[in-house]
Amino acid sequence: MDFSTFLIQLLNSFQYGLLLFLVASGLTLIFGIMGIINLAHGSFYMMGAYMAFSLTALSGNLLVAIIVGVALSVLIGFLLEWALFSRLYKRDHLDQVLLTYGLILIFEELRSLLVGDDVHGVPIPELLSASIQLSETLSYPVYRLFMSAVCILLAIVMYWLIRHTRLGMMIRAGSSNREMVQALGINIDLIYRIVFGLGVTLAAFAGMLAAPVSSVYPGMGNQVLIICFVVVVIGGVGSVWGALVAALLIGLADTFGKVIAPDYAGLAVYVLMAAVLLWRPEGIFRRI
Numbered sequence: 001m002d003f004s005t006f007l008i009q010l011l012n013s014f015q016y017g018l019l020l021f022l023v024a025s026g027l028t029l030i031f032g033i034m035g036i037i038n039l040a041h042g043s044f045y046m047m048g049a050y051m052a053f054s055l056t057a058l059s060g061n062l063l064v065a066i067i068v069g070v071a072l073s074v075l076i077g078f079l080l081e082w083a084l085f086s087r088l089y090k091r092d093h094l095d096q097v098l099l100t101y102g103l104i105l106i107f108e109e110l111r112s113l114l115v116g117d118d119v120h121g122v123p124i125p126e127l128l129s130a131s132i133q134l135s136e137t138l139s140y141p142v143y144r145l146f147m148s149a150v151c152i153l154l155a156i157v158m159y160w161l162i163r164h165t166r167l168g169m170m171i172r173a174g175s176s177n178r179e180m181v182q183a184l185g186i187n188i189d190l191i192y193r194i195v196f197g198l199g200v201t202l203a204a205f206a207g208m209l210a211a212p213v214s215s216v217y218p219g220m221g222n223q224v225l226i227i228c229f230v231v232v233v234i235g236g237v238g239s240v241w242g243a244l245v246a247a248l249l250i251g252l253a254d255t256f257g258k259v260i261a262p263d264y265a266g267l268a269v270y271v272l273m274a275a276v277l278l279w280r281p282e283g284i285f286r287r288i
Contacts, residue, residue, distance in 0.1 A: 004135040009255055015144050017251025018151035022206035023224055024231035024243045025158065026199030032238020033175040033195050036085055037096045040103035042225030044200045048073065048207025049216045050111060053120045062125050066208045070201060077200030081193045089178075089192075108218070117218050122211040147209050154202075155244055162240065171195060175238060230269060234276045236283025245284055246276075 027041045048069060055065030084103075088096050124143045131139035162168035174181045174191050181188050207220075214220075231250060235242025250269050257268030276284060 004138045007134060008138060008140055009259055011140055011144065011148070013251040013255035014248065015148045015151075015251075016255060017248040018148050018155075019206055019210055020224075020227065020231055020250060021244045021247035022151055022154065022209075023203045024228040024235070024247055025155075025240050026202035027228050028232045028235065028238055028240060028243045029195055029202075030199040031232060033171060034085070034089065034192055036088060036196075037093050037100065038085075038199075039097060039100040039225065040107065041100075041199070041203055041228065042221030042223070043104050043107040044073070044077075044203035044221070045207040045224050046111065046219075046221030047076075047107065048204030049122075049211040049214075049220060050115055050207075051204065052208040052211040053122050053216045054115065056122055062122065062212065066205070069208050070205055073201040073204035074197050076204075077197035078193055080200070081196040085196060086189065086192070104222070107221075111218065119215055119217040121215050124212045141213075143212060147213070150209065154205075158240060167191075167194070227269065230273050232283075234273050234283060236285040239283065239285035242283055242285030 023041070023045050026044075027038065030036050030038050030041070051069040051072065052062065052065050055068050056062050059065055059068075080103075084099060088099065124141075128143040128146050130142045132142060132145070133139045162171060170181065170186055170191050171194075174186075174188050174195075178188055181191075227250065231243055231246045234249065235244070235246035249272060253268040253272045254265065257265035261268075
């Protein structure tokens, strides 16, 4: 493997890892703070990808589609938390699994009725359609670099939000002791609604970003859900920073595994998970 090929694979692994982080950070927020096992989280990723396809077809501009899609995702997240998930906080995990599995079936059926079962593509914006030449024969798409930059920016914003704002302080307090926060006069129901809306929006936004490079197809949310749970387990339940480190490690293991040993690449991620759990059963980091 020459240096140019190694650099391309390294960039691919970081881009994949950062995209995984966007999806998994929403899952670990909902799971770690609200205590909800949300099997429908992958459906929000699929929802974002299909919104990018539909809204881009209507507006002719991916940026406009993403802006409108983010606003719709926040609204959908708030409505779902208010109508369904707010009734699950004191229920068994089995009830949560049954409800969220039912949501997977509902989202898949709605997708089939509204958009159909075909595979779709989303055009890359002309401004980001160029490639950077790395060697005489190899180049790297600008859009993939743009995706990585956006994910890094969002990770920084999330760190600032959770660690350096009043809202972040209330989120961290609510994750530790819901009753104490309520006793202090803080509207914990609103905090949970904001957290759930943020989790849904992060997953949907990741789907919108990924749509131009991965295509849009039925069942895409189910595939990303499994790997996101692996990210949460490796990083530590409830730890956003653990999710970032775990997603980057998985990106490296998956990408270079496909290059070095393609026949066994599917095992690389799970071998990594097993090794981390043997070393630290609680995951790499603790809760936020």
